[in-house]
Amino acid sequence: MSHITYTQQVGAALDRVLASTSCSQLFVLVDENTSRLVLPRIGSERLRSADVITIAAGDQHKNLDTLAQVWKALSDKGATRQSVLVGVGGGMLTDLGGLAAATFKRGIRFVNVPTTLLGAVDAAVGGKTGINFNGLKNEVGVFATASEVIISTCFFDTLPYQQLRSGYAEMIKHAMLDSHEAFMALTADAPQAVTLAQVEHSVELKRRVVDQDPHESGVRRVLNLGHTVGHAIESLALQHGRPVPHGYAVAWGLVTETVLSHLLLHFPSGDLHRLACYVRDYYGTPGITCDDYSTLLELMHHDKKSRQGEVNCTLLNHIGDPVIDNIITADAVNTALDIMRDYLD
Amino acid sequence: MSHITYTQQVGAALDRVLASTSCSQLFVLVDENTSRLVLPRIGSERLRSADVITIAAGDQHKNLDTLAQVWKALSDKGATRQSVLVGVGGGMLTDLGGLAAATFKRGIRFVNVPTTLLGAVDAAVGGKTGINFNGLKNEVGVFATASEVIISTCFFDTLPYQQLRSGYAEMIKHAMLDSHEAFMALTADAPQAVTLAQVEHSVELKRRVVDQDPHESGVRRVLNLGHTVGHAIESLALQHGRPVPHGYAVAWGLVTETVLSHLLLHFPSGDLHRLACYVRDYYGTPGITCDDYSTLLELMHHDKKSRQGEVNCTLLNHIGDPVIDNIITADAVNTALDIMRDYLD
Numbered sequence: 001m002s003h004i005t006y007t008q009q010v011g012a013a014l015d016r017v018l019a020s021t022s023c024s025q026l027f028v029l030v031d032e033n034t035s036r037l038v039l040p041r042i043g044s045e046r047l048r049s050a051d052v053i054t055i056a057a058g059d060q061h062k063n064l065d066t067l068a069q070v071w072k073a074l075s076d077k078g079a080t081r082q083s084v085l086v087g088v089g090g091g092m093l094t095d096l097g098g099l100a101a102a103t104f105k106r107g108i109r110f111v112n113v114p115t116t117l118l119g120a121v122d123a124a125v126g127g128k129t130g131i132n133f134n135g136l137k138n139e140v141g142v143f144a145t146a147s148e149v150i151i152s153t154c155f156f157d158t159l160p161y162q163q164l165r166s167g168y169a170e171m172i173k174h175a176m177l178d179s180h181e182a183f184m185a186l187t188a189d190a191p192q193a194v195t196l197a198q199v200e201h202s203v204e205l206k207r208r209v210v211d212q213d214p215h216e217s218g219v220r221r222v223l224n225l226g227h228t229v230g231h232a233i234e235s236l237a238l239q240h241g242r243p244v245p246h247g248y249a250v251a252w253g254l255v256t257e258t259v260l261s262h263l264l265l266h267f268p269s270g271d272l273h274r275l276a277c278y279v280r281d282y283y284g285t286p287g288i289t290c291d292d293y294s295t296l297l298e299l300m301h302h303d304k305k306s307r308q309g310e311v312n313c314t315l316l317n318h319i320g321d322p323v324i325d326n327i328i329t330a331d332a333v334n335t336a337l338d339i340m341r342d343y344l345d
Numbered sequence: 346m347s348h349i350t351y352t353q354q355v356g357a358a359l360d361r362v363l364a365s366t367s368c369s370q371l372f373v374l375v376d377e378n379t380s381r382l383v384l385p386r387i388g389s390e391r392l393r394s395a396d397v398i399t400i401a402a403g404d405q406h407k408n409l410d411t412l413a414q415v416w417k418a419l420s421d422k423g424a425t426r427q428s429v430l431v432g433v434g435g436g437m438l439t440d441l442g443g444l445a446a447a448t449f450k451r452g453i454r455f456v457n458v459p460t461t462l463l464g465a466v467d468a469a470v471g472g473k474t475g476i477n478f479n480g481l482k483n484e485v486g487v488f489a490t491a492s493e494v495i496i497s498t499c500f501f502d503t504l505p506y507q508q509l510r511s512g513y514a515e516m517i518k519h520a521m522l523d524s525h526e527a528f529m530a531l532t533a534d535a536p537q538a539v540t541l542a543q544v545e546h547s548v549e550l551k552r553r554v555v556d557q558d559p560h561e562s563g564v565r566r567v568l569n570l571g572h573t574v575g576h577a578i579e580s581l582a583l584q585h586g587r588p589v590p591h592g593y594a595v596a597w598g599l600v601t602e603t604v605l606s607h608l609l610l611h612f613p614s615g616d617l618h619r620l621a622c623y624v625r626d627y628y629g630t631p632g633i634t635c636d637d638y639s640t641l642l643e644l645m646h647h648d649k650k651s652r653q654g655e656v657n658c659t660l661l662n663h664i665g666d667p668v669i670d671n672i673i674t675a676d677a678v679n680t681a682l683d684i685m686r687d688y689l690d
Contacts, residue, residue: 024652064409064413068409068478071478071479071484071485072478072479075478075479075481075484075647076479078646078647080649080651080652081649081650082652099448102487103444103448103485103486103487104484104485105484105485105486105649106473106474106475106483106486106487106488106649107487107488107560128451129451130451133413133416133417133420134416134417134420134421136420138451139416139420139449139450140416140448140449140450141448141450141451142447142448142451142452142487143451143452215452216451301423302420302423304425304426304450304451305426306425307369307425307427309423
């Protein structure tokens with residue numbers, strides 16, 4: 001498991017980490033946004049002498065072309081197995097950067113500096129790297145652990161509000177796996193600026209789960225809550241050329257899978273109602289129609305957690321009590337999508 | 346470490362392995378040659394119902410385009426994490442197939458059925474997967490272990506003689522790491538058809554080394570003997586558009602690095618002379634000139650075992666006594682290349 005530092009002094013933390021690493025050559029991976037908005041603010045001595053690799057921002061660039069661009073830059077600049085890649089960006093960047101590092105010369109070390117709330121609570125920790133391929137989210141990737149993750153809230157002030165809400169949805173997911181108290185607290189107010197302590201609480205829940213099952217052969221699948229449906233909605237939006245933020249898709253997926261939890265496992269209707277109203281108020285609607293159902297179902301079959309021709313979901317008996325590996329029929333999925341749309345549309 | 350079966354009944358062995366595997370869908374990866382010459386001869390019940398993915402043969406196709414073709418075929422045919430990919434081919438195919446499997450949906454299981462001597466003694470065992478990238482051998486890849494390797498000599502009769510000699514060179518390398526007796530035995534005759542017992546002896550030497558150090562952080566580098574110079578010669582040939590068989594490059598690399606062992610570690614001249622004459626007689630010459638030296642040196646700097654700006658070689662005190670991590674000066678490399686050419690040209 002990665003070592004995680006929670007700090008508002010990112011530059012100093014990074015210098016400390018890199019000083020204790022025998023690193024022959026340092027590379028920093030940024031996108032067009034973090035290059036401009038974050039890199040100049042990090043204040044790391046060591047980063048100043050690093051080779052900078054800049055990629056295009058946005059999930060539509062989380063693809064093989066961008067991955068090959070990073071490999072080529074590392075190769076052209078003579079990176080060796082002793083080199084270290086520091087990824088400074090959101091989940092797209094740390095996912096792609098982690099994969100680039102893990103596959104360059106069969107693996108070099110990498111450090112993640114997430115700059116979005118979503119990146120901090122979701123992507124940067126847990127060893128999942130990947131790119132989208134063949135119209136499917138993270139179809140290509142490996143499990144590879146960052147040697148260090150440095151988490152701070154100090155870059156979040158430059159985020160558009162959709163980005164903040166996107167990360168907040170993953171925090172709600174963690175809260176639903178954690179306790180009723182955590183769920184009530186997060187949904188008491190609009191998605192808003194979060195404290196470093198709140199982020200740490202959310203990340204540490206994930207870390208405890210991942211530690212038990214790094215390669216997702218069992219219990220880690222609880223973290224998939226909201227994601228079987230959420231990923232399908234996200235892939236559909238990508239296919240239609242109008243990508244949605246990951247966390248929005250997760251929020252819609254959470255509502256749909258909580259409907260399934262209510263229908264199949266007697267999840268309480270009060271909590272379902274509270275979640276659905278919260279998502280309606282702050283995340284709106286996915287804007288799907290009945291005509292999309294068969295495509296969504298097909299996409300759910302492609303989910304990495306699914307066996308062939310099955311839809312496999314994590315559901316909740318109640319908040320804090322997840323159940324993995326529920327096999328869901330097409331009829332149940334369709335019904336849940338109907339009810340989700342009744343709530344949100 | 347992979348489980349290895351040595352057998353002449355490949356089909357039966359494969360059926361046994363697959364029967365004990367909970368595999369939702371079976372894929373078999375072949376190239377144009379093994380599709381025609383090997384697949385019909387395997388005689389496996391289970392392979393008959395597998396989805397076949399066929400790629401172009403030859404190291405020039407060990408690239409990102411072919412890798413993406415395999416990913417796309419797996420994705421289009423709905424492969425899941427429970428699917429298994431059986432790679433039937435030489436080292437190019439098992440290297441690329443292993444990488445495709447290890448990175449598809451963050452890793453599916455794969456079985457290697459090497460069909461060349463080189464593939465059997467070198468590529469199929471040991472967990473190194475990869476593709477060539479940016480003009481460099483295996484610049485992109487991961488360490489990923491085949492769940493099973495099935496080794497047989499029964500397909501070698503369809504190999505061109507260059508292919509057999511290519512594998513024989515890796516057996517000579519293993520013999521030089523093993524014992525004087527093994528070296529004398531292998532170099533007593535022309536490279537020729539080998540027995541399954543000889544192949545097993547050679548593979549088991551490699552397996553013992555890999556078991557001690559799967560990710561090549563130390564002792565595994567002994568297996569790099571001949572490869573620092575050999576890979577550079579191979580990459581140069583690729584850049585010039587006239588690829589050479591891997592084992593030929595290794596044979597030339599072995600001579601060059603044995604010259605270095607003689608110059609720097611007092612490796613006995615008698616054994617050097619025997620090796621050089623053997624390589625001259627059966628592998629000819631790389632046909633390089635002084636003008637190529639600087640490019641070769643640059644390529645050696647890119648070697649995965651090298652730190653920046655250094656050439657790192659495994660050398661031999663004497664046969665059976667390797668020394669890893671020798672840092673070689675440019676002058677010494679140039680001298681050794683001169684002497685190698687004196688022997689071989």
